[in-house]
Structure formats: structure tokens, C-alpha cells
Amino acid sequence: MRLLWSWASGALAALTLAGLAQAAPAAHPNFDGVWLVDRRYNVQAGTAPMDGSPVPFLEWTKALKEASVKSEAAGLPWSANNQRCLVAGTLRAFKGNFPWEMVHTDKALILLFEEDGRVNPIPFRDHHKKHLKPTWYGDPIARWDGDTVVVDTIGFNEKTPFVSSTWHTSALHTVMRYRLINDGKNLEVRTTIEDPGAYSKPWETMVVFNRMPPGYKLRDYRCIENNQDLPPTGLFGPE
Amino acid sequence: MSKPLFAFAALTGAAALAATAGSASAHHSYAMFDAQVTLTVPGTVVSWDWTNPHSFLQVISETGQHWSLEAASPSLLSRNGVTRNTFKPGDKVTVKLHPRRDKTEGGSLLSATLTDGRTVLFEAARPPRPAEAPAQ
Numbered sequence: 506m507r508l509l510w511s512w513a514s515g516a517l518a519a520l521t522l523a524g525l526a527q528a529a530p531a532a533h534p535n536f537d538g539v540w541l542v543d544r545r546y547n548v549q550a551g552t553a554p555m556d557g558s559p560v561p562f563l564e565w566t567k568a569l570k571e572a573s574v575k576s577e578a579a580g581l582p583w584s585a586n587n588q589r590c591l592v593a594g595t596l597r598a599f600k601g602n603f604p605w606e607m608v609h610t611d612k613a614l615i616l617l618f619e620e621d622g623r624v625n626p627i628p629f630r631d632h633h634k635k636h637l638k639p640t641w642y643g644d645p646i647a648r649w650d651g652d653t654v655v656v657d658t659i660g661f662n663e664k665t666p667f668v669s670s671t672w673h674t675s676a677l678h679t680v681m682r683y684r685l686i687n688d689g690k691n692l693e694v695r696t697t698i699e700d701p702g703a704y705s706k707p708w709e710t711m712v713v714f715n716r717m718p719p720g721y722k723l724r725d726y727r728c729i730e731n732n733q734d735l736p737p738t739g740l741f742g743p744e
Numbered sequence: 745m746s747k748p749l750f751a752f753a754a755l756t757g758a759a760a761l762a763a764t765a766g767s768a769s770a771h772h773s774y775a776m777f778d779a780q781v782t783l784t785v786p787g788t789v790v791s792w793d794w795t796n797p798h799s800f801l802q803v804i805s806e807t808g809q810h811w812s813l814e815a816a817s818p819s820l821l822s823r824n825g826v827t828r829n830t831f832k833p834g835d836k837v838t839v840k841l842h843p844r845r846d847k848t849e850g851g852s853l854l855s856a857t858l859t860d861g862r863t864v865l866f867e868a869a870r871p872p873r874p875a876e877a878p879a880q
Contacts, residue, residue: 580845582773590797602820619819724819731795734772 534652534685536614539721540692540714541604552671555695555711566672566703586665587620589735590728592641594665595625595681596696599712606723607692614647614654614683619723627656634660639675641665653684674702690716771797771817777842777852785811786838792831794818801831801853803839813841813853815866830864831856 554560562570573583587593587601598605598618608615616625627645634644639662647656661677677700686693692714699707790802790810799821801813815821818828831837836859841851857863 577773577775580775580778582775584772588772602816724822726796726817726819728771728797730797731793732797733800734776734798 533649534689536607536609536654536683536685536692538692539604539606539717539723541602541717542600543691543713543715545713553710554708556709558708560671561705561708563703563705569672584735587728588732590621590732592623592665593620594661595642596679596710596712597665598623599694599714603726604717604721604723614656617723619726621726621728622723633657639663643677643679650682653682656681656683672703673698673700676700676702686713692716774852776845778845779842781843782840782854783843783851784838784840785809786836787811789831789833789835789837791833792828794828801837801839801856803837809849811839811841812850813839814850815853821866824865826864826866835859 552560560570576583585593585597587597592598595616598620601620603619605619606617608617612629614627614629616627618624625642625645627647629648630646631648633646637644637660639660641662641664643658644660645656645658647654649655656679658679658681659677661673661675663673663675666672677698679699680697682695684693685691693711694714695709695711697707697709698704785803785805787803787805790804791800793800793802796817796819799815799818801815803811803813805811815826821827838857840854840856842854843851853866855863855865
């Protein structure tokens with residue numbers, strides 16, 4: 506009996522360990538934290554391919570960009586969405602002086618922006634919604650690729666330029682790859698931008714964020730409170 | 745943990761302070777101000793408007809001009825030690841500013857020096873625009 510019990514308990518232990526070893530998911534990094542764009546990327550983020558090549562504009566997007574650059578040089582900048590207290594879109598919202606927070610759960614990444622307290626939840630899901638209606642943030646879905654979270658987004662409306670005058674259509678498809686670098690002190694986000702209605706080929710941009718110290722909190726910012734900067738120029742140039 | 749693509753300098757809070765020190769570029773383009781010109785204006789505080797998206801220091805100059813000087817949002821300024829009580833009506837100040845290109849009496853507030861010798865800085869040196877994408 507003792508031998509039988511010994512055998513049974515040993516077998517049970519072996520099976521249990523095997524089960525745990527199979528059932529235990531691979532550990533993933535956690536992206537929880539408050540992040541602020543590294544200053545070196547504040548201007549470049551989302552506006553230029555990371556390989557140094559020019560943005561592969563189509564003719565109409567190139568014409569818009571050139572007109573806006575000319576207007577800015579003359580002291581009449583075209584307004585970006587945030588100047589009008591509109592949703593800036595994730596790429597634009599990453600840039601600038603405002604921090605943002607990542608809340609990382611096993612069901613979703615939730616991006617909280619200090620700028621107007623906006624929220625962009627990104628569920629871990631393997632399919633986009635059917636019958637998408639275009640929205641400001643589109644329909645983002647996330648999956649793991651090793652230690653990298655890959656966020657695939659379609660379903661954008663056409664109201665959110667990356668920065669002023671870098672436009673897209675509702676055919677926009679972005680793939681954002683989030684990964685921790687530099688022993689977790691920094692978060693790197695590479696974005697592939699694909700939109701045959703606006704660009705002649707896909708292009709990739711990159712932005713890097715600094716992790717803010719423990720206890721660093723998002724504060725209150727409400728653009729509409731006293732916006733005195735509604736510009737004389739419209740989103741597509743002078744009105 | 746993955747290695748960084750390229751070596752970073754120590755990414756300390758210094759970078760965060762520089763980023764939050766009050767640049768107007770978070771809300772709109774800086775092109776509305778003439779960054780090639782810096783004016784120094786002594787005057788008296790009319791009001792310190794602690795509002796989003798920009799706080800405004802309203803100053804009457806010694807020559808009677810009313811300057812409306814734009815600073816960053818309270819959320820950004822407060823991280824740099826500026827508060828809603830930093831200025832009061834009647835305070836004597838000397839302000840430095842980049843004036844508006846449209847020649848109206850307004851500008852981007854760079855600093856304000858009070859009679860007790862304190863200088864409040866509003867505009868960290870803006871980062872140089874990278875000439876090309878960072879090295880991979």
C-alpha cells in the first residue's frame with residue numbers, strides 16, 4: 506500500500522508539474538507607466554520616415570503639405586486638431602509636452618492622455634469589428650509578438666492628421682509595435698503607415714518615450730476652457 | 745530585455761523638466777511668434793490668468809501698452825514650480841517675450857523677473873529640429 510501510495514503521489518506530482526509547465530503562459534513585459542516623448546523625437550515623431558527618406562506623398566497630400574509649410578513660414582500656420590480642441594489621433598497625441606499613461610491589463614492596453622483626458626482602449630483581440638464605422642481612433646486590436654505588442658488599426662475617419670497637414674484617407678492602416686528598451690527606462694513605438702489613397706507606399710516612423718518617475722501623475726488639462734488661439738487659417742488652409 | 749537601438753544619455757528628470765517647462769508648441773505651432781526677436785518690457789501685472797490651454801500674464805508696460813503674454817497650461821507649468829499664485833495684480837515685473845508676428849501687443853512669455861530678484865522661466869530652450877532621422 507505504501508508503495509502504491511508513493512507511486513501514485515509521485516505520478517500525481519509529475520503530472521501536476523507537467524500541467525503547470527504547459528499551462529503557465531510565457532511572461533510578457535508590462536507597459537504600465539506614465540510616458541513622455543523623448544525630446545529628440547518631439548518634432549520628428551510621426552512626421553518623417555525613420556530611414557531618413559522623404560514621406561512618400563501622393564500628389565494631393567504633397568501639395569497640401571507644401572502649402573502648409575509655405576503658410577507656416579509666412580507666420581500663418583495651419584491649425585492642428587489640438588489647436589481647435591479636437592481629437593489629435595494617437596500619433597499626434599504622443600508628441601508634444603503632455604504625458605500619457607499606459608494601463609496594461611491582460612485584456613487590453615488602455616492609453617490615457619493628459620491632453621483633454623482622452624482614452625484609447627486597445628483590446629487584445631484577433632479580429633477587427635465587422636461593419637466598421639470610421640472613428641477618430643479607428644478600431645485598434647493588439648497581440649503579442651515575443652516581447653512586443655503589435656497594434657493593428659483600421660477604420661479611421663479622415664479628421665486626424667498625424668501632425669498639421671500630413672493627411673490620410675479612411676483607407677489608413679497602421680501597425681504600431683510597442684516594446685520596452687534600455688532596461689525598461691524607455692518605450693519605443695514603431696508605426697508602419699499604409700494608405701494607398703494618400704501615400705505611394707507604406708512608410709515607417711518611430712518615437713521613443715521616457716518613463717516618468719514613480720508617483721508622476723497625469724494632471725488636469727481641458728483645451729476648451731479658454732482657447733484664445735482659434736486661428737484664421739482652417740484645417741486645409743485660409744478660410 | 746531588448747537592447748536599445750542606440751545609446752541614450754542618462755534619461756533623467758532633466759529631460760522631463762525641459763519638456764514641460766512651458767513651450768507653447770503643445771497646443772499650436774510656434775510660427776505665430778517671431779522667435780528671432782526678444783523684447784524686454786518692464787511693467788505691472790494686471791492679472792495672471794491660470795487657464796487651459798494657455799495661461800496668460802497680462803502686463804501694462806511703463807509706456808501704457810497692454811501686453812497679453814502666453815505661457816503653457818497649468819498642468820505643464822505646475823511641474824516647473826509655477827503656480828496660480830506666482831503673480832498678483834500690482835506686482836512689478838520685467839518680462840522677456842517673443843512678440844506676435846501680427847504686431848499686436850502679445851507674445852510668448854519667456855521669463856518674468858520680480859522686484860525681489862526671482863526670475864520665473866517659462867520657455868526652456870526649444871530642442872533643435874533634427875536634421876535627419878535618428879541613427880538606428
